Amino acid sequence: xxxxxxxxxxxxxxxxxxxxxxxxxxxxxxxxxxxxxxxxxxxxxxxxxxxxxxxxxxxxxxxxxxxxxxxxxxxxxxxxxxxxxxxxxxxxxxxxxxxxxxxxxxxxxxxxxxxxxxxxxxxxxxxxxxxxxxxxxxxxxxxxxxxxxxxxxxxxxxxxxxxxxxxxxxxxxxxxxxxxxxxxxxxxxxxxxxxxxxxxxxxxxxxxxxxxxxxxxxxxxxxxxxxxxxxxxxxxxxxxxxxxxxxxxxxxxxxxxxxxxxxxxxxxxxxxxxxxxxxxxxxxxxxxxxxxxxxxxxxxxxxxxxxxxxxx
Numbered sequence: 001x002x003x004x005x006x007x008x009x010x011x012x013x014x015x016x017x018x019x020x021x022x023x024x025x026x027x028x029x030x031x032x033x034x035x036x037x038x039x040x041x042x043x044x045x046x047x048x049x050x051x052x053x054x055x056x057x058x059x060x061x062x063x064x065x066x067x068x069x070x071x072x073x074x075x076x077x078x079x080x081x082x083x084x085x086x087x088x089x090x091x092x093x094x095x096x097x098x099x100x101x102x103x104x105x106x107x108x109x110x111x112x113x114x115x116x117x118x119x120x121x122x123x124x125x126x127x128x129x130x131x132x133x134x135x136x137x138x139x140x141x142x143x144x145x146x147x148x149x150x151x152x153x154x155x156x157x158x159x160x161x162x163x164x165x166x167x168x169x170x171x172x173x174x175x176x177x178x179x180x181x182x183x184x185x186x187x188x189x190x191x192x193x194x195x196x197x198x199x200x201x202x203x204x205x206x207x208x209x210x211x212x213x214x215x216x217x218x219x220x221x222x223x224x225x226x227x228x229x230x231x232x233x234x235x236x237x238x239x240x241x242x243x244x245x246x247x248x249x250x251x252x253x254x255x256x257x258x259x260x261x262x263x264x265x266x267x268x269x270x271x272x273x274x275x276x277x278x279x280x281x282x283x284x285x286x287x288x289x290x291x292x293x294x295x296x297x298x299x300x301x302x303x304x305x306x307x308x309x310x311x312x
Contacts, residue, residue: 012127015071015120018064018098028063028100028135032109032230035142037096037116039077040183043206044215046145049239050222051113057235058101063110064131066096071117071124098131104233110137116184124184125191132197139164140192141229142185143222145204147211151267152250154275156221162200163193167229200229209263210250216243 022028034054036047054060072094082090096114103109117124132140150157159175160168185201192199202225206218216239227234254260 010120010123012123012130015123015127016064016066016098019062022061022063022100023135027108028110030136030138031100032232033112033132033137033140034109034226034230035112035140035185035188036144037114037142037184039116040181040185041144041146043145043147043208043211044204044213044218046204046206046215046218046222047143049214049216049219050143050226051111053219053223053235053239054101054111055099055113057238058103060099060101060111062097063100064098066114066117066124066127068094068096068115071096071119072115073118076118077115103227104235107232109230109232110135121184121187125187128188129191129195129197132192133195137197139230140188140197140199141202141226142188142199143202143204143226144183144185145206145218145222147208148205149267150205150207150271151264152207152210152215152217152247153264153268154271156218157205158221158225159203159205160200160225161203162189162198164198164200167200171225202226202229207267209260214246216240216246 036051038048038051042048077094079094080092081088094115096117097112099111099113100108101111112128131137148157159172162168189199189201202222204218204222204225206215220236220239220243223234223236223239226232254264
């Protein structure tokens, strides 16, 4: 009797092309991998903001490119194109790519970012697990965001899952037991765990009334969690400034509506009641719950300055 097929019969390695010289470089071995996919519950456009910020600011080197024609349903999620008076331009072709980047201190890491595949999830998962194993990735950390009944006036919350207790315990503010629609990140996490690879997933909580807008504060929180998990110095300055401007706009809109003020007030009361007596571990604490001292922070700054060219 034929056994049930689990996964694709097609070779997952033919789902992408790669820069062989860079891929086989010893410098790519043992790095951390960050992942973010747009198209699934990206409340506050957190994933898009984070991946754009990393690729645009950290001199991304393309390591591998996945075949969008095999993975995307164009009719259900049509790419954008501009019509300018009498001609077409700026076709935004969908991309799903693996990059090598360097953080603010010059530490290299990998980023897998782009659209969430519509098709061939199992084959794609096998391809990613294969890459993780071939490059001996240290930790895979992925991120997405969901709308939650929380106020924007309180710290951005997160739920963490995976097989690394040191990255989970004391961090999650919401630990439910619930069935949810699966995303490709969930499948990748399951397959990586089955392959005995370290993986952690971060769900950023975005106020439900801001879920459709770009919410930079949530993206900043996401970068902080990813950076803390991987000991990377990730860029947040531009998003923090954008967040201050968005905060001013939100405050003006709330001030103009008594109904909205009441909604936010109720959310604040509920949040405070649930948070009372809850102690969350600091993102800056190490595995022994010790905060870095002045010498540790000073050494990090000195290392950063030493890497910069004179006059920069």
